[in-house]
Amino acid sequence: MTSDRSSPSRSGPALILGFGLVCLLLAATATTALWQMRAANGRLERIVVEANVKVAHLNAMQSASRERALVVQSMLLTRDPFERDRLMLRFRELAREYVIHRDALRGMPLTPAEQAALEAARRKTRASTALMEQVVSLLEEERDAVAERVLMDQALPAQQAVYVHFKDLLALQQAANARALEEARRDYRRAFAGVAALGVAAVLLAIFIAVRVIRRALTAERALAEERDRAEITLHSIGDAVITTDAEGRVRHLNAMAERLTGWTLAEAVGRPVEDIYRVVDERDRRPLRGVIASALADAPATLTPLVPVLLDRQGKECAIEQTVSPIRARDGRILGAVVVFRDVTTERVLAQELAWQASHDPLTGLLNRHEFERRLAHLADRGRIRGESHVLLYLDLDQFKLVNDTCGHLAGDELLRQLAAVLPARLRPQDTLARLGGDEFGVLLPGATVTQGEAVAEALRQAIAEFRFVWRDKTFTVGASMGLVELGADCGDLPALLAAADTACYMAKERGRNRVFVHRASDAEVRRRYGEIEWVNQLTRAFEENRFLLYFQEIHPLPLGQTCRRREILLRMLDEEGRLVPPMAFIPAAERYNLMPTLDRWVVRNTFAWLAQNREALCPEAVLSINLSGQSLGDEDFADFVLDQLKQQYIEARHVCFEITETAAITNLSRALRLMNTLRAVGCAFSLDDFGSGMSSFAYLKNLPVDSLKIDGAFVRDMLTDPVDFAMVEAIARIGHVMGLATIAEYVENDETVRHLTALGVDYAQGYGVHRPEPLSLEAPANQRQAD
Numbered sequence: 001m002t003s004d005r006s007s008p009s010r011s012g013p014a015l016i017l018g019f020g021l022v023c024l025l026l027a028a029t030a031t032t033a034l035w036q037m038r039a040a041n042g043r044l045e046r047i048v049v050e051a052n053v054k055v056a057h058l059n060a061m062q063s064a065s066r067e068r069a070l071v072v073q074s075m076l077l078t079r080d081p082f083e084r085d086r087l088m089l090r091f092r093e094l095a096r097e098y099v100i101h102r103d104a105l106r107g108m109p110l111t112p113a114e115q116a117a118l119e120a121a122r123r124k125t126r127a128s129t130a131l132m133e134q135v136v137s138l139l140e141e142e143r144d145a146v147a148e149r150v151l152m153d154q155a156l157p158a159q160q161a162v163y164v165h166f167k168d169l170l171a172l173q174q175a176a177n178a179r180a181l182e183e184a185r186r187d188y189r190r191a192f193a194g195v196a197a198l199g200v201a202a203v204l205l206a207i208f209i210a211v212r213v214i215r216r217a218l219t220a221e222r223a224l225a226e227e228r229d230r231a232e233i234t235l236h237s238i239g240d241a242v243i244t245t246d247a248e249g250r251v252r253h254l255n256a257m258a259e260r261l262t263g264w265t266l267a268e269a270v271g272r273p274v275e276d277i278y279r280v281v282d283e284r285d286r287r288p289l290r291g292v293i294a295s296a297l298a299d300a301p302a303t304l305t306p307l308v309p310v311l312l313d314r315q316g317k318e319c320a321i322e323q324t325v326s327p328i329r330a331r332d333g334r335i336l337g338a339v340v341v342f343r344d345v346t347t348e349r350v351l352a353q354e355l356a357w358q359a360s361h362d363p364l365t366g367l368l369n370r371h372e373f374e375r376r377l378a379h380l381a382d383r384g385r386i387r388g389e390s391h392v393l394l395y396l397d398l399d400q401f402k403l404v405n406d407t408c409g410h411l412a413g414d415e416l417l418r419q420l421a422a423v424l425p426a427r428l429r430p431q432d433t434l435a436r437l438g439g440d441e442f443g444v445l446l447p448g449a450t451v452t453q454g455e456a457v458a459e460a461l462r463q464a465i466a467e468f469r470f471v472w473r474d475k476t477f478t479v480g481a482s483m484g485l486v487e488l489g490a491d492c493g494d495l496p497a498l499l500a501a502a503d504t505a506c507y508m509a510k511e512r513g514r515n516r517v518f519v520h521r522a523s524d525a526e527v528r529r530r531y532g533e534i535e536w537v538n539q540l541t542r543a544f545e546e547n548r549f550l551l552y553f554q555e556i557h558p559l560p561l562g563q564t565c566r567r568r569e570i571l572l573r574m575l576d577e578e579g580r581l582v583p584p585m586a587f588i589p590a591a592e593r594y595n596l597m598p599t600l601d602r603w604v605v606r607n608t609f610a611w612l613a614q615n616r617e618a619l620c621p622e623a624v625l626s627i628n629l630s631g632q633s634l635g636d637e638d639f640a641d642f643v644l645d646q647l648k649q650q651y652i653e654a655r656h657v658c659f660e661i662t663e664t665a666a667i668t669n670l671s672r673a674l675r676l677m678n679t680l681r682a683v684g685c686a687f688s689l690d691d692f693g694s695g696m697s698s699f700a701y702l703k704n705l706p707v708d709s710l711k712i713d714g715a716f717v718r719d720m721l722t723d724p725v726d727f728a729m730v731e732a733i734a735r736i737g738h739v740m741g742l743a744t745i746a747e748y749v750e751n752d753e754t755v756r757h758l759t760a761l762g763v764d765y766a767q768g769y770g771v772h773r774p775e776p777l778s779l780e781a782p783a784n785q786r787q788a789d
Helices: 002-077 081-106 112-140 144-201 203-237 256-262 291-297 346-360 370-387 401-408 410-427 451-467 495-511 524-545 584-593 597-614 639-650 663-668 670-682 698-702 714-718 724-739 752-761
Strands: 241-246 251-254 279-282 309-312 318-329 335-344 391-399 433-438 441-446 469-472 475-478 480-488 517-519 549-558 567-575 624-628 657-662 686-692 709-712 743-746
Touching: 002 081, 002 112, 002 144, 002 256, 002 346, 081 112, 112 144, 203 318, 203 335, 241 256, 251 256, 256 335, 318 346, 346 370, 370 391, 370 433, 370 441, 370 480, 370 495, 391 451, 391 495, 401 410, 401 469, 401 475, 410 433, 410 451, 410 469, 441 451, 451 480, 451 517, 480 495, 495 517, 524 584, 549 597, 567 584, 567 597, 584 597, 597 624, 597 639, 597 657, 624 686, 639 670, 657 663, 657 670, 663 670, 663 686, 670 686, 709 714, 709 724, 714 724, 724 743, 724 752
Parallel strands: 480 517, 567 624, 624 657, 657 686, 686 709, 709 743
Antiparallel strands: 241 251, 241 335, 279 309, 309 318, 318 335, 391 441, 391 480, 433 441, 469 475, 549 567
C-alpha cells in the first residue's frame, strides 16, 4: 500500500515537474515565437516608416517641381511686374525646398537601385532646372513668346522625365515593403511550426497553453495583415494631400500637405472626427459635404466628387480643391477606414471661371455676348418649333447713339452703354435674357411670352430708354431705341432667318420714325422688299448719277510721333439729297446686301488714282494711300484686271497703293483673294489686313495671307488702357507682326496716353481721332469717270 501511495506521490511531482518543464518549454517557445513576431513586426514598422519618410520626401520633391512649373506658367500669364517678382521669389523658394528634401533623401539608407534611380533623377532634374531657369531668365528679359516655347517644348518634357524616376523610386519602396512583408510572414511560419510541434508532443498536458498560443498567434496574424493592408492602400493613395481615418471616421494620419491645407498638425488631429479636420462645403450653395466620406465608410466605391468643393481650414480660410475618397479594406473585405486625397486647385478654378465668363459675356457691359445670345436663341427656337411654345425675340438698336460718340468720343459712348446695361434689366423678368450684340445693338429673349406680352415688355424698355438721361461732363443727352419683335413659334425659321427677321423689323422701326417697336409678321416681307430694298437701291443709284460720293482721308502716323506722315487711308462719304454728309455705315451695309460694293470699290479706286495722277509731283517717293476693298470685290475675278488697267491709264506707280482687306472677307473668299493679292503684289501694290484679331482664327490664317502690314482691331486699341485682356491682345499682335516682318497699325487711337503705350509696345503706326481727324481729299478737277465698269 505504501508503494501504491508513494507512486502517485512520486509521479505527481514528476508530472508537475514535467508539466512545469513542458509549460516552461512551451512558454519559452511561445515567448521566443512572440518575440520573433514582435521583432518582425517592429522591423516591418521600421521599414514602412522609413518607406513613408522616403515617399514623403519624394512627394515633396515632386510637388515642388510641379509647383515650380505652375509658377513659371503663372509668370507667363501675368503682366503685373510685382506679381512676377512675387512669383519669382516663390520659384526660388520651391527650388530650396526641393534641395532640402533631396538632401534629406540622400542622407537616408538607400539600396543600390534606389541610389541609381535617385542619381538619374538628379541628372534629369539638373537639366529640367536649367531649362526652367532659362524660361525665368527669358521672362525677366520680357521675351515671353520665346519663354513660352522653351517651357512647352523643352522644360515641361524634361520635367516629365524626372517624374519617371520619381515613379521608379516609389516602385522600389513598394517592392521593399513587399519583401519585408514576405520576410515577416516566413518568420511567423517558423515560429508557429515550432510551437505546433511541441504542442502535439505535450497536447494532453499543455492544451490550454497551446490553445492560448494559437489564439495569440492568430490574433497577431490578423493584426499584421490589417497593418499590411492599411500600409499598402495608404502607399497607393498618396497624392498632394492625404488624410486616413479608421472605420468610425476618426483621423489616423495626415501628411505634410494635408497639415498645410487644413491648418491642423498630425498630433492635434489624430483621434478627432474627420469632419472636424476636413471641413468641405459646396462652392455654389455653401452646403457642407459630409456624405462623401460617410459613403466610403459605408462600402461605397471610390468617389471623385462631381460637386464644386471648397476646403475651409482651421482659421476659416477657403481653398478650392479636387478630392478623391476611397475605402480602406481588410483582406476579408471589412472596411477598416477611408483615405481622402485632395489638392489645391484654386488658381485653376479661378482661371476657368474667368475664361468661361469672358467666353459668354460682353467685356464692356457685363451682359451676355452675341455668341451666348445666339446659343440661347437657337434653343428657344427649337422649343418653339418642336413643342409649339410661344417665345419672343427683341432686337434693339439705339437712336442718337452716334451723336454721343461724335460729340464726346467713344469713351462717352462706352459709358452710355454701361449705364443702359444697368437700367434695362429692371424692366425684365428674372427668366428673360438681355445681351449686347455689338455696337449699340442689344437683344432680348422673352421665354414663354406671347406677342402681346412681348410688345408690353418692349414698350417698357423703350420708355425706360426714352426717360434715361445721360450726363457727360457739361452735356446731357437723351437717346431712343428702335425695336424689332419676332415671335418664336411653331413656324419660326432657323437662327439666320430669325436674326434677319429681327434686323429687318428693327430697320422698319427706324424707317417709320425711330423710337418705336415694330412687330415682324409674314405679311411684312412685301413691305420690306418694296419699301426697304428699292428705296436703298434708288438712293445709291441716284447718288451715283448725281456724283454725290466724296473721298476723305485720315493720316496714319508713324510712332513715335513727330516723324513725317507718309501714309493715308482713303475714306468714302456720301451726300444725301439735302447735301448732308452721310457716314459710310449708313449706306455700306445696304450696298453689301444688294451687291453694290464692287461698283463703290471701283469708284473709289478710279478717283483715288485720279488724285494720285494729279498730285504725283507733290508726293514723296514713300507716300502710300490705303484703299479699303470689300469681300465682294475680293471675289470679283475681273477686279484685278480693272486695277491693273487703272494703274496703266493713270501712269500710277503701284508702290503708292495699299489695299486694306478684312480678315473675314479674305477667309470667306480665300482662294480668289490669294489670286488677286498675288497678282497685284507682283506689280508693286501692298496689302494690309484690316481689323486683325477680331476673327476666331486670325493667327492661323495669317501665315497664308501675303500681307505687308496688320491693322490691329480698334476694339482692342480703344479699351487697352482699361482692359488688360485688350492690352495683351494688342501686345501679342504687335509681337507677332514684328516676328513675321510686318508693320503694325493701331486703329481707334483717341488720346496721347494710348499713343505712349502703343509706342512702348513697339507698334509702328497709329490712326484715329487722337492723331488726325478725317478731312476731304481735294481733287484738282471733279471726277468725271462715272461710266459703267
